[in-house]
Amino acid sequence: MKRYDSIIIGAGPAGLRCAEILAKAKKRVLVLEKKKIIGPKICAGGVSLKTLNYGIPEKLFEKKFNQFKYYNKDKSITIKSKKPFLAMLDRKKLGQWQANNAKKAGAMIKTGSKVTSIGKDYVVVSNKEIYFKTLVGADGVGSIVRNHLGLKNNKIHLTMQYIIQGNFKELEIHFDSKICKEGYKWVFPHKGWASIGIGFDPKRNDIKKVRENFNIWLENKGIDTKKAKFESMPILYDYQGFRFGNIFLAGEAAGLTYGLTGEGIYPALASGEEVAKIIIDKNFNPILIPKILRKKKIQEILITIITRCSFLGVLLHTLGFWLMKRKKWQSKAIRLTLS
Numbered sequence: 001m002k003r004y005d006s007i008i009i010g011a012g013p014a015g016l017r018c019a020e021i022l023a024k025a026k027k028r029v030l031v032l033e034k035k036k037i038i039g040p041k042i043c044a045g046g047v048s049l050k051t052l053n054y055g056i057p058e059k060l061f062e063k064k065f066n067q068f069k070y071y072n073k074d075k076s077i078t079i080k081s082k083k084p085f086l087a088m089l090d091r092k093k094l095g096q097w098q099a100n101n102a103k104k105a106g107a108m109i110k111t112g113s114k115v116t117s118i119g120k121d122y123v124v125v126s127n128k129e130i131y132f133k134t135l136v137g138a139d140g141v142g143s144i145v146r147n148h149l150g151l152k153n154n155k156i157h158l159t160m161q162y163i164i165q166g167n168f169k170e171l172e173i174h175f176d177s178k179i180c181k182e183g184y185k186w187v188f189p190h191k192g193w194a195s196i197g198i199g200f201d202p203k204r205n206d207i208k209k210v211r212e213n214f215n216i217w218l219e220n221k222g223i224d225t226k227k228a229k230f231e232s233m234p235i236l237y238d239y240q241g242f243r244f245g246n247i248f249l250a251g252e253a254a255g256l257t258y259g260l261t262g263e264g265i266y267p268a269l270a271s272g273e274e275v276a277k278i279i280i281d282k283n284f285n286p287i288l289i290p291k292i293l294r295k296k297k298i299q300e301i302l303i304t305i306i307t308r309c310s311f312l313g314v315l316l317h318t319l320g321f322w323l324m325k326r327k328k329w330q331s332k333a334i335r336l337t338l339s
């Protein structure tokens, strides 16, 4: 009978960071990943300042930005900082780099290994039971571990993105109520391509209509989507805890993604790391997870204001736009949302 100190389901940023830390502490760790290749994930690949400080090598960043264009309908402001505060990552390269780190530390990673059920102290892969002392669900949206724990998935945003070939220079964030209620759009330029996408609440919008409006918006922007790859995936930001006896959740499986900005890579890395530290030492006091939760709360209060009262939502965007014209508020906003 095979028994590991920890089994981690999912080789995304959360699972691989958790595996690396556990393996460094000499724990017997197994990461189970359903995909054959580690890394690729539907994602715009934008990371903020705090992720830049996470030890990720320079060569993994495709582009760095010290400014972006913030649009409210047709008007725009350029939000600037002296130092870069946003960067673009290739998810495949990030995954491969993290997997190497975890393997070097001694973790075992099995790809093409989908967990199909979970028992009291074992998981099932290809009809075989593999036993654990602790289990970490780092398996993203639709997490089997989260389902096993009986947690609901109430707070979800739907995203749609096109992968467009070409050299895009400006990083853009758009708010435009004509396309969908309370949604946002982004243009994230990478090396030779860009992710151009939209995120919105699927309960408050007609999905088909949003896609039509999004296509019209792209057409008006002069962007040809005929040869572009279209992708769509939900983002889960419904946090209901991360510690359940000997079962833990990390990253998006724990709903730790930010609701308003959709940023999930940093919360995945940070929570993967702190979950590992708690497994190693049950008295470890997490610092990053509570910080993420505090910021998530602020973002979710804003989401509630925007969704409960369209008038207040419009007022908030207008006020935000007006404040962003001032340098002092620009740096405050960069610090609040990105650091």
Ligand SMILES: Cc1cc2nc3c(=O)[nH]c(=O)nc-3n(C[C@H](O)[C@H](O)[C@H](O)COP(=O)(O)OP(=O)(O)OC[C@H]3O[C@@H](n4cnc5c(N)ncnc54)[C@H](O)[C@@H]3O)c2cc1C
Residues within 6 Å of the ligand: 009, 010, 011, 012, 013, 014, 015, 032, 033, 034, 035, 041, 042, 043, 044, 045, 046, 047, 113, 114, 115, 116, 138, 139, 140, 141, 142, 143, 144, 159, 160, 161, 197, 232, 233, 234, 235, 250, 251, 252, 253, 257, 262, 263, 264, 265, 266, 268
């Ligand atoms: C369109 C879009 C754009 C985004 N843009 C950004 C962005 O610009 N910046 C940002 O920070 N975040 C962004 N996000 C969010 C970000 O992609 C996620 O929050 C982040 O990947 C979460 O990391 P994770 O490790 O928790 O989970 P994931 O990266 O989702 O990894 C989970 C892994 O678990 C595996 N898995 C799932 N079920 C099983 C199973 N049963 N058995 C075995 N393996 C399993 C999956 O194959 C996957 O590899 C975006 C998301 C979307 C949808």
